[in-house]
Amino acid sequence: MSQEPPAPRPRPGEVPTSTREADQAWRAFAYLLSGPLLYGGAGWLLDHWLGTSFLLPLGIVGGMALSVYLIWFRYGSR
Amino acid sequence: MNMTGDIAILGYGLSAIGPGVGVGLIFAAYINGVARQPEARGMLQPIAFLGFALAEALAIFGLALAFVFKG
Amino acid sequence: MSIVALAAEGSTYETPGVADFWQPLIGSGAFAITRASIVIMLSVAILSWLLLAGTKKLTVVPSKGQFATESAYGLVRNGLGRDIIGSHDFLKFVPLLFTMFVLILLNNLFSVIPVVQFPTMSRIGFPAALALVVFAVYHAVGFRKHGFVGYFKSIIPAGLSIGLMIPIFLLELITDLFTRPVTLALRLFGNMFAGHLLLVLFIGGGEYLLLHGAGGLKIAGVGALGMGFVMTVFEILVQVLQAYIFTLLAALYIAGAVADEH
Numbered sequence: 001m002s003q004e005p006p007a008p009r010p011r012p013g014e015v016p017t018s019t020r021e022a023d024q025a026w027r028a029f030a031y032l033l034s035g036p037l038l039y040g041g042a043g044w045l046l047d048h049w050l051g052t053s054f055l056l057p058l059g060i061v062g063g064m065a066l067s068v069y070l071i072w073f074r075y076g077s078r
Numbered sequence: 079m080n081m082t083g084d085i086a087i088l089g090y091g092l093s094a095i096g097p098g099v100g101v102g103l104i105f106a107a108y109i110n111g112v113a114r115q116p117e118a119r120g121m122l123q124p125i126a127f128l129g130f131a132l133a134e135a136l137a138i139f140g141l142a143l144a145f146v147f148k149g
Numbered sequence: 150m151s152i153v154a155l156a157a158e159g160s161t162y163e164t165p166g167v168a169d170f171w172q173p174l175i176g177s178g179a180f181a182i183t184r185a186s187i188v189i190m191l192s193v194a195i196l197s198w199l200l201l202a203g204t205k206k207l208t209v210v211p212s213k214g215q216f217a218t219e220s221a222y223g224l225v226r227n228g229l230g231r232d233i234i235g236s237h238d239f240l241k242f243v244p245l246l247f248t249m250f251v252l253i254l255l256n257n258l259f260s261v262i263p264v265v266q267f268p269t270m271s272r273i274g275f276p277a278a279l280a281l282v283v284f285a286v287y288h289a290v291g292f293r294k295h296g297f298v299g300y301f302k303s304i305i306p307a308g309l310s311i312g313l314m315i316p317i318f319l320l321e322l323i324t325d326l327f328t329r330p331v332t333l334a335l336r337l338f339g340n341m342f343a344g345h346l347l348l349v350l351f352i353g354g355g356e357y358l359l360l361h362g363a364g365g366l367k368i369a370g371v372g373a374l375g376m377g378f379v380m381t382v383f384e385i386l387v388q389v390l391q392a393y394i395f396t397l398l399a400a401l402y403i404a405g406a407v408a409d410e411h
Contacts, residue, residue, distance in 0.1 A: 022401060066316055
């Protein structure tokens with residue numbers, strides 16, 4: 001058995017690296033779902049109130065674009 | 079013989095094939111890359127995430143539009 | 150079950166649907182005692198008895214029951230608690246994670262255990278309640294760590310351009326408040342619901358084809374019952390996996406709230 005120094009005492013707020021990666025993966029998937037849902041829903045509400053019909057697909061596509069941008073910003077560009 | 083139903087369901091089923099294959103290919107490439115060179119994991123991971131997001135976007139479009147076209 | 154009633158008549162076959170999951174046993178309406186509530190009370194009784202019996206006389210060299218209990222507990226405490234939340238403050242959350250893991254596991258497995266054969270997690274109320282508990286816990290942890298306003302400030306990534314800050318803040322808020330708990334519940338619910346429907350379809354349909362089908366369809370009935378067996382084995386895998394994934398995601402959400410940087 002090798003004589004290794006004991007592992008440093010864990011400090012509050014540190015999570016293992018594998019947790020950070022797994023958390024990023026699940027968060028990315030949650031962003032992909034929420035973007036179209038939130039902005040598509042907002043577009044649908046505005047359609048309902050204003051009587052138009054193009055704001056719903058605009059909201060879905062815009063929300064998806066925002067989600068992909070957020071995923072790129074957080075996890076892709078560093 | 080009559081078949082009744084909503085063709086949006088058929089459309090959604092068909093549209094789920096593409097992103098499924100796409101995401102599988104992306105992560106197959108990621109696993110291959112990390113298996114050949116484990117040190118490259120940090121460099122490949124952002125690219126894998128970005129590719130996954132773009133491919134999955136189409137799957138989620140399909141899901142959202144299935145509900146929109148049905149209702 | 151409707152299949153049993155129709156087998157007595159022998160006239161037509163009804164494919165299983167959502168209505169097959171509503172099985173009131175005592176009373177009717179909103180406060181009926183349904184099969185699902187009896188199954189979950191049974192699962193709580195069985196789990197209490199098993200865990201108490203497994204830890205009654207603790208010895209240094211474990212007996213078989215104690216070893217099995219320790220293995221299950223060790224899986225959740227080490228694999229899901231310490232390795233995910235980090236060794237500093239995972240102990241506070243291990244009771245929650247372990248309780249959820251064994252509860253969901255036993256209730257999922259009840260779908261294939263012979264007399265019971267009803268997955269309680271296929272009624273949306275049960276996964277919704279569990280996801281609500283996880284929701285309350287991880288937001289409470291986040292509020293306690295960052296303070297009320299600081300928690301909302303911490304969910305915006307740094308270095309964002311000013312114009313995009315509000316849409317992205319709304320997006321992050323909706324993922325934390327709505328998407329994460331709802332997908333947590335829906336994932337468990339959808340898997341159990343679809344699995345139970347498949348099993349009822351194959352086994353009930355196979356039995357109907359075998360007993361009431363015209364000549365050649367009887368062979369299809371045997372095939373359907375064979376598929377029922379295959380799907381049962383597959384469902385056991387899915388059930389264990391879904392229990393593990395629910396607890397894993399609960400631990401991940403708590404770890405994300407506990408962590409310093411995002």
